[in-house]
Amino acid sequence: MKNLVVTLLLALLVVLTAVSVRRAVAGTSPSAGSPTLVAIGTDPVPPLLPPPPPKPQPQKPSN
Amino acid sequence: MSTNLIGHVLQYAGILIEACLVIYLARNPRRGQLAGVSLYLSCLLGTGLGRRLALSTYGWTSPQYSYVYWTTDFLLVIAAFLLVCHFFRRACLSQEKLWRFVRLLLCFSFILVAGISGVSFVGHYGGLSLPYVIEFSQDLYFTCLVLNTLLYLMLQQIGSVDDQLGLLVCGVGIQFAGPSATMALYHLTTGQRFSASLTSYMLPMCTLGMLMVWAYAVIHVSDRVNKVTPRRNPVLAEVTAD
Numbered sequence: 001m002k003n004l005v006v007t008l009l010l011a012l013l014v015v016l017t018a019v020s021v022r023r024a025v026a027g028t029s030p031s032a033g034s035p036t037l038v039a040i041g042t043d044p045v046p047p048l049l050p051p052p053p054p055k056p057q058p059q060k061p062s063n
Numbered sequence: 064m065s066t067n068l069i070g071h072v073l074q075y076a077g078i079l080i081e082a083c084l085v086i087y088l089a090r091n092p093r094r095g096q097l098a099g100v101s102l103y104l105s106c107l108l109g110t111g112l113g114r115r116l117a118l119s120t121y122g123w124t125s126p127q128y129s130y131v132y133w134t135t136d137f138l139l140v141i142a143a144f145l146l147v148c149h150f151f152r153r154a155c156l157s158q159e160k161l162w163r164f165v166r167l168l169l170c171f172s173f174i175l176v177a178g179i180s181g182v183s184f185v186g187h188y189g190g191l192s193l194p195y196v197i198e199f200s201q202d203l204y205f206t207c208l209v210l211n212t213l214l215y216l217m218l219q220q221i222g223s224v225d226d227q228l229g230l231l232v233c234g235v236g237i238q239f240a241g242p243s244a245t246m247a248l249y250h251l252t253t254g255q256r257f258s259a260s261l262t263s264y265m266l267p268m269c270t271l272g273m274l275m276v277w278a279y280a281v282i283h284v285s286d287r288v289n290k291v292t293p294r295r296n297p298v299l300a301e302v303t304a305d
Contacts, residue, residue: 003164003167004167007164007167007168007171008171010168011167011168011171011172011175012171012175014168014172014206014209014210014213015172015175015176015179015202015206017209018176018202018205018206018208018209019179019202019205021205021208021209021243022201022202022204022205024247025243025244025246025247025250026201026243026246036246036249036262037197037201038201038204038242038243038246038266039132039136039242039266040107040136040139040140040143040204040238040270041077041107041110041111041114041135041136041139041266041267041270042073042074042076042077042078042111042266042267042270042271043074043077043111043114043115043118043132043267044070044074044118044123044263044267045132045263045266046123046124046128046129046132046133047123047124047129
């Protein structure tokens with residue numbers, strides 16, 4: 001039980017460190033305002049797709 | 064024009080080295096010990112060819128290439144995580160108690176990454192789609208970076224004499240730490256044009272660096288049996304104690 005808790009805490013530390021490093025080095029690009037992404041492979045990284053437009057709200061029938 | 068040329072050269076060089084390494088490992092009589100590396104290289108080669116096909120068919124700015132790229136990147140990051148797990152297993156071959164501890168740590172880490180990415184994604188976007196895949200693969204990428212660093216420290220701590228494993232771990236370190244350091248430089252220089260172009264070249268160059276270190280490790284370093292010094296480190300002994 002003690003081992004389990006220690007392992008869970010260590011895993012939490014590892015993941016939080018990883019997320020913090022990611023936020024620090026690749027959080028938001030200073031020029032474009034979009035997140036910079038890292039990837040594996042020798043292929044050219046494509047530009048990020050723009051987020052999908054919000055769905056139009058159904059208009060209420062006017063009385 | 065020259066930018067495109069350099070990009071194509073890097074891409075084809077990567078595919079060529081991956082193909083040569085896969086063929087060499089398939090013909091190697093001790094390929095069983097390097098099965099994880101072979102599988103990862105096969106994944107790299109397969110995704111590289113798929114991306115090359117998508118790039119030549121649809122073009123760099125097309126949404127189809129973007130989907131193919133980020134979906135295959137997700138698969139590659141999963142494969143990289145499994146490879147790091149495989150290296151941990153190889154490092155703990157003669158230490159079953161330590162392996163049980165590490166195995167739990169790896170499982171918890173994977174579950175936590177999936178959970179944290181999910182929470183972060185639902186808070187910002189909602190729904191399950193390509194942005195979640197990108198969010199998850201980015202978080203898992205940096206988790207692999209931290210785990211690989213821990214693995215290297217662990218190899219020093221237990222006094223492993225498996226030189227080949229040490230070089231393979233260093234290669235993975237180049238793959239993960241290089242792009243991260245480049246991103247940090249990009250932010251420090253406030254996104255200037257030089258650092259932006261450097262960033263676009265560093266990602267493929269780090270993968271090429273990993274492949275070359277692996278080629279040296281596989282071809283020139285004799286894969287000795289993982290001998291671990293019998294001296295138990297007090298810190299690890301305490302952690303792995305029942």
